[in-house]
Amino acid sequence: MNENEIQLKVQALVDGELTGREAEELQQRINNDATLQQLHERLTQMRGLIANSELPRPLPESGDFYWNKIAESIEREERAGERIAKPTPANRWLLRWLAPLAGVSTVVLLLTLQQPTAPDLGITLSSDHELELSSDEIDVMTYNSDDDSMSIVWLDYSMDIQKDYMELWLD
Amino acid sequence: MPAEPDYSTAEAPQLVDRAKGGDLQAFEELVSRYRDRAYARAYSIMRNEDLAVDLSQNAWVKAWQRLAQFHGEASFPTWLNRIVTNLCLDELRRRKRARTDSIEEIEEATGPVENRMDIQEVDPMERLNREELRERIDAAMAKLSDNHRTVLVLYEYEQLEYKHIAEKMGTSIGTVMSRLFYARKKMAALLGETLKRDGLIE
Numbered sequence: 001m002n003e004n005e006i007q008l009k010v011q012a013l014v015d016g017e018l019t020g021r022e023a024e025e026l027q028q029r030i031n032n033d034a035t036l037q038q039l040h041e042r043l044t045q046m047r048g049l050i051a052n053s054e055l056p057r058p059l060p061e062s063g064d065f066y067w068n069k070i071a072e073s074i075e076r077e078e079r080a081g082e083r084i085a086k087p088t089p090a091n092r093w094l095l096r097w098l099a100p101l102a103g104v105s106t107v108v109l110l111l112t113l114q115q116p117t118a119p120d121l122g123i124t125l126s127s128d129h130e131l132e133l134s135s136d137e138i139d140v141m142t143y144n145s146d147d148d149s150m151s152i153v154w155l156d157y158s159m160d161i162q163k164d165y166m167e168l169w170l171d
Numbered sequence: 172m173p174a175e176p177d178y179s180t181a182e183a184p185q186l187v188d189r190a191k192g193g194d195l196q197a198f199e200e201l202v203s204r205y206r207d208r209a210y211a212r213a214y215s216i217m218r219n220e221d222l223a224v225d226l227s228q229n230a231w232v233k234a235w236q237r238l239a240q241f242h243g244e245a246s247f248p249t250w251l252n253r254i255v256t257n258l259c260l261d262e263l264r265r266r267k268r269a270r271t272d273s274i275e276e277i278e279e280a281t282g283p284v285e286n287r288m289d290i291q292e293v294d295p296m297e298r299l300n301r302e303e304l305r306e307r308i309d310a311a312m313a314k315l316s317d318n319h320r321t322v323l324v325l326y327e328y329e330q331l332e333y334k335h336i337a338e339k340m341g342t343s344i345g346t347v348m349s350r351l352f353y354a355r356k357k358m359a360a361l362l363g364e365t366l367k368r369d370g371l372i373e
Contacts, residue, residue: 057211
C-alpha cells in the first residue's frame with residue numbers, strides 16, 4: 001500500500017466505511033505512526049466541521065411566484081399527458097372500427113397462409129374430419145359449421161407439452 | 172360533505188397522502204414548507220441563484236409526478252432533496268463545466284505527496300459561533316470545483332455512502348475517495364486562510 005492509498009484508507013476509517021479486521025489493522029497502524037495519527041485527527045476535525053453546516057437559504061423570490069411556476073408546469077405536463085392518452089375523435093373512430101377490422105383481416109390472412117397439414121401428434125383425422133385425441137392431457141374444443149364447410153379445433157395443452165404441437169385445422 | 176382540511180396545521184405525511192390523491196392544495200402546502208430547503212440544496216451544489224430556483228422548481232414538478240413512488244422510507248423533505256440533487260447532477264453533467272475540474276483532477280493524480288499529506292489544522296470552534304462558522308464554510312465550499320463540492324454535499328449533507336456517491340456521480344469508489352480527500356484538504360486550507368486573515372488563528 002503506497003502513501004496515498006494509506007491516506008484514503010484513513011479517511012475511509014474516519015468516514016465509517018472501513019470495518020472489521022481491515023479497520024482494526026489500520027487502527028493499530030495509526031496508533032504506532034504519529035503522521036497517520038495527525039492525519040486521522042485532522043480528517044475527523046474537518047468532518048465534524050462540515051457535517052450539518054449547510055446554510056439555510058431563503059428563496060430569492062416570492063413564495064407565490066415560485067409556486068405559480070410549479071403549478072403551471074404541473075398543469076402543462078398533465079395536459080400533455082392527457083393529449084397522449086386521449087385519442088382525438090378521428091383516432092377514436094379509427095380505433096373503434098379499423099382496429100377490429102385489421103385484427104379480423106390478420107386472422108383470416110394467417111388462416112389462409114397456414115393451410116393445415118395433419119401434424120404428427122398421434123391424432124388421427126378421419127374422412128369426415130372428426131378428431132380423435134390420443135392423449136388425456138389435451139383438452140379439445142371444436143367448432144363445426146356445415147354451411148361454411150369449416151371446423152376449428154382449439155387444443156389446450158398442459159405446460160409440459162411442446163408448444164409446437166399446437167395446431168389449428170380448417171376444413 | 173367532508174370538512175375542508177386545515178392544510179396549515181396538517182402533518183406532512185397527511186399532506187403527502189392527500190397530494191397522492193391529486194389534492195394540489197395539499198401539495199402547495201408542502202411546497203410552502205420545504206421550498207427553502209429544496210432551494211438551499213440546489214444552491215449548495217450549483218452556486219447560482221437562478222439555476223437553483225429553476226432546478227428546485229423542476230424537482231417539485233417531478234415530485235408531484237412521482238408521489239406514488241414515495242412510501243415514507245425517508246422523510247418527505249429528504250426524498251425531495253434527493254430529487255433536487257439528482258437534477259443538479261444531471262445539470263452539471265449537461266453543462267460539462269469541467270475546465271477547472273480538470274486542473275484539480277490533474278493535481279489529485281499527480282500532486283506531490285507532501286502536498287497531499289498536509290491537511291491543515293483548523294480549530295475555530297471556540298473562536299467562532301456556529302452561524303459565523305457555517306458562513307465561512309459556505310464561502311469556502313463556493314470556491315471548490317463542481318466535482319469537489321458535489322462530493323462533499325453528497326457525503327456530508329446527503330449522508331450517502333461512498334458506493335452510492337459513485338453511482339450518482341457515475342464514477343468509481345476510488346475516485347470518490349480521492350475527490351473527497353482532496354476536497355477536505357482544500358476546505359481546510361481555505362478555512363485556515365480566512366481564519367488567519369481575521370486573526371482567529373496564528
